[in-house]
Amino acid sequence: MESLNEENTRSSSCRGVSFEIRAPEVFPEPVHSQRLLSRSSSHFCDVERDDEDEKHGPLPIFQEVSNDLEKQQPGQALEPREQHTGDKGDRSVTPVKTNESRLSIILLDQGLFTVYKRLFAVFFTVNMAALVLAIAGNFSYAERKAATFAIYNVLVLTLCRSEAFLRLVFWCSVKALGRPWVPLRMKTATTSFLQSVGGIHSSCGVSSVAWLIYALVRTLKHRHNASPEIIAVASAILSLLFVSCLVSFPLVRHLHHNVFERTHRFAGWTALALLWVFVVLTAGYDPKSESYDKLNASRLAKQQEIWLTLLVTLLTVLPWVTVKRVSVSVASPSGHASIIKFAGGVKAGLLGRISRSPLSEWHAFAIISDNKEGHMMLAGAVGDFTRGLVSDPPSHLWVRGVHFAGLPYLVHMYNRAVLVATGSGIAVFLSFLLQPEGDHPRHGRIRPSEQMEGEVVVVTSNPQGSRDVVDACRGEGIAAFGPIWDS
Numbered sequence: 001m002e003s004l005n006e007e008n009t010r011s012s013s014c015r016g017v018s019f020e021i022r023a024p025e026v027f028p029e030p031v032h033s034q035r036l037l038s039r040s041s042s043h044f045c046d047v048e049r050d051d052e053d054e055k056h057g058p059l060p061i062f063q064e065v066s067n068d069l070e071k072q073q074p075g076q077a078l079e080p081r082e083q084h085t086g087d088k089g090d091r092s093v094t095p096v097k098t099n100e101s102r103l104s105i106i107l108l109d110q111g112l113f114t115v116y117k118r119l120f121a122v123f124f125t126v127n128m129a130a131l132v133l134a135i136a137g138n139f140s141y142a143e144r145k146a147a148t149f150a151i152y153n154v155l156v157l158t159l160c161r162s163e164a165f166l167r168l169v170f171w172c173s174v175k176a177l178g179r180p181w182v183p184l185r186m187k188t189a190t191t192s193f194l195q196s197v198g199g200i201h202s203s204c205g206v207s208s209v210a211w212l213i214y215a216l217v218r219t220l221k222h223r224h225n226a227s228p229e230i231i232a233v234a235s236a237i238l239s240l241l242f243v244s245c246l247v248s249f250p251l252v253r254h255l256h257h258n259v260f261e262r263t264h265r266f267a268g269w270t271a272l273a274l275l276w277v278f279v280v281l282t283a284g285y286d287p288k289s290e291s292y293d294k295l296n297a298s299r300l301a302k303q304q305e306i307w308l309t310l311l312v313t314l315l316t317v318l319p320w321v322t323v324k325r326v327s328v329s330v331a332s333p334s335g336h337a338s339i340i341k342f343a344g345g346v347k348a349g350l351l352g353r354i355s356r357s358p359l360s361e362w363h364a365f366a367i368i369s370d371n372k373e374g375h376m377m378l379a380g381a382v383g384d385f386t387r388g389l390v391s392d393p394p395s396h397l398w399v400r401g402v403h404f405a406g407l408p409y410l411v412h413m414y415n416r417a418v419l420v421a422t423g424s425g426i427a428v429f430l431s432f433l434l435q436p437e438g439d440h441p442r443h444g445r446i447r448p449s450e451q452m453e454g455e456v457v458v459v460t461s462n463p464q465g466s467r468d469v470v471d472a473c474r475g476e477g478i479a480a481f482g483p484i485w486d487s
């Protein structure tokens with residue numbers, strides 16, 4: 001029995017921070033005792049698969065991150081507590097389903113009442129309520145300014161996918177809530193919301209199409225108030241937004257991701273360019289003379305549509321201003337993954353995007369860094385792009401200068417978090433091991449007598465692995481978060 005325990009526990013160290021890799025005691029037996037059979041993603045695949053891994057199955061990385069790493073008690077497990085994750089659902093543990101495909105887990109196991117879908121429903125309901133009032137003649141402003149409501153929705157959906165804006169929001173959230181006295185309920189609710197803002201993005205995208213359809217129908221009914229050019233441009237914008245919504249449907253997005261990414265990008269850019277034409281023509285058109293005699297700078301400056309479109313344009317252009325081609329060093333310790341090295345340190349919890357062809361596709365990976373001289377990315381060789389890094393390692397890659405924040409960054413908000421990873425999913429958390437001091441100067445060190453149990457579990461794995469761990473934790477009343485696969 002003693003030899004078996006030794007065989008199932010591996011030790012490692014990283015810049016003086018030692019940690020054990022073992023199956024966590026906190027999870028129920030049905031979850032961690034069965035091998036996770038779902039296919040790995042390009043971010044979370046096994047780096048090496050030796051005979052021992054085949055024999056025992058992948059063991060999760062179980063690492064506690066606290067404000068005092070040197071003094072935390074070894075082997076300390078999370079105690080079940082009341083769950084505050086923002087989701088009210090069945091807390092029973094879901095048994096492992098070993099015959100499911102990765103796609104079925106992504107599409108079918110999200111649940112009907114996730115925060116993502118609730119946000120979608122709320123924003124869509126508000127938009128549709130306003131639209132119904134406008135159609136019924138009880139909301140005269142929306143009736144006259146239907147196209148403006150469509151532009152407002154475009155602005156909101158752009159904000160929800162603006163990496164620079166969300167980086168600021170994440171930073172402010174950690175600054176405001178990352179203190180020991182802030183209630184755990186508030187922290188987990190904020191984490192759920194920030195992780196699921198994609199629901200607002202999707203909802204506003206669909207709503208903008210609905211508003212634009214209504215605006216176009218009204219314009220056609222009162223054709224004498226608009227020029228043929230305005231109608232043609234509005235129709236083109238509507239078509240582009242509709243196509244963008246179609247390719248964003250989850251099944252299409254996951255089965256044909258490159259098609260989704262390129263269509264979404266180029267249709268969006270074209271629609272934005274046409275939006276400028278639309279607002280300028282609309283502002284300058286005079287129905288009485290059927291000409292553009294009113295078109296001048298003073299009149300344009302007074303149109304709110306111009307300023308909304310300008311803000312959307314700035315948010316869209318900002319990430320591309322920071323794009324640059326940098327030299328990289330790519331190593332492949334095995335055929336399963338590649339390690340990409342860059343110059344410059346990066347704060348723990350951030351992610352970055354890389355590309356060989358910046359106009360066609362971008363790929364996001366976790367950043368591994370000690371926040372000093374350099375940083376790395378670990379890319380599992382699963383897709384065409386990541387396999388190409390192994391077979392044909394580049395000397396240069398395109399990167400975006402603005403690194404964006406994701407779920408791992410919100411770990412800074414908690415007093416102590418438990419991080420769980422399988423395969424190259426460990427890359428998401430390695431920066432926390434390389435930067436063990438974290439935010440001590442801001443919070444101060446907590447004395448051993450005041451140390452708390454882990455407040456939250458954060459997992460990065462393949463879809464089935466993430467689902468099983470999150471479901472098991474929530475079934476025990478422990479707050480847990482994992483990837484939601486919304487993009």
